[in-house]
Amino acid sequence: MSVHRIYNFSAGPAVLPLPVLEEAQRDLVALPGVGMSVMEISHRSKTFEDILARAVADMRELAGIPDHYKVLFLQGGASMQFSMVPMNLLTPGATADYIVTGDWGKKAVKEAKKVGTVKIAATTESGNFTRVPKPGELQFTPGAAYVHMTSNETIHGNEWFYVPDVGATPLVCDMSSDVLSRPIDIAKYGLIYAGAQKNLGPSGVTVVIVREDLLARSTDTLPAMMNYRIEAENGSMYNTPPAFGIYILGLVLKWLKGVGGLTAIDAINERKARALYAELDRSGFWKPHADKDCRSRMNVTFRLATEDLEKKFAKEATAAGLDGLKGHRSVGGIRASIYNAFPEDGVTALVQFMKEFEKKNG
């Protein structure tokens, strides 16, 4: 059986690897040896415990996560982490430093302010978030509870290519849109979180990687569902976990291992991004948003001369089987999201489409 799949440039929920969808489809009605769907079995069953343990182990292997970090699968999306991070880590009387490089960082700040004292360590908003700050621009509070950053701003299309030096302060990173897209040194972070629906799986699961010593900050007065320590003590099973999402996430991790892990996907992501930016730089017809040294490899954002032309571009692209290219409603323009699972030939098809579009409209 063959079905027609278009090229899906959606920013999230985003394209999943075809082998993952095919395996899920094949086993949807009955998991081999189980005779029931993964959606129908107890999360306390051996079958599901194995699925969860496998996903944690593969996550650890792929990202090289040291033993003194916990891997949690939670719900509520990355947006719930905007609250959980300060509720757990912002100790009374202390300040949390936030580096703001786009709308997601701004949302994180807004929620943290409801919990405690927040200082902006740097923001690139005055330049419309075309870049991340340089090391010299970062102003940290001595003794801050943590520093928060967003490694890839999905809406504006900027990405960090260095890890800020925060000294002994725990670094907290929202990696929702570039997690596992390249090798990572986990030891540089205190806590990492990522909603799954960009690079890891379907929506409904959020991955949290947290250094164990930070769990001591989670007080008993927190709602249990918002408490990292309780989630860690219960192996992400304080309540019913998002079982189907964890299952699919597990398949994505298995797929990523098959591709060759983070070094291999890094090279593929680099090739895809380079091909697309080369077209954007080829002529003045395209106006790429981010500065060259901060260009996201996951979300390629650009404008055309007029909004009408952008509308025409997105519409004709969709008709040509290239879907999801309309930019985020808050910034407009065009956004091509080319996460891990986005196929290389889809980038080739887009570049070809762009050349033809320019010929007709340039």
Ligand SMILES: *Cc1c(COP(=O)(O)O)cnc(C)c1O
């Ligand atoms: C999508 C996204 C979010 C929000 O994720 P939800 O799971 O919808 O809450 C937060 N941060 C970044 C960087 C994102 O890309």
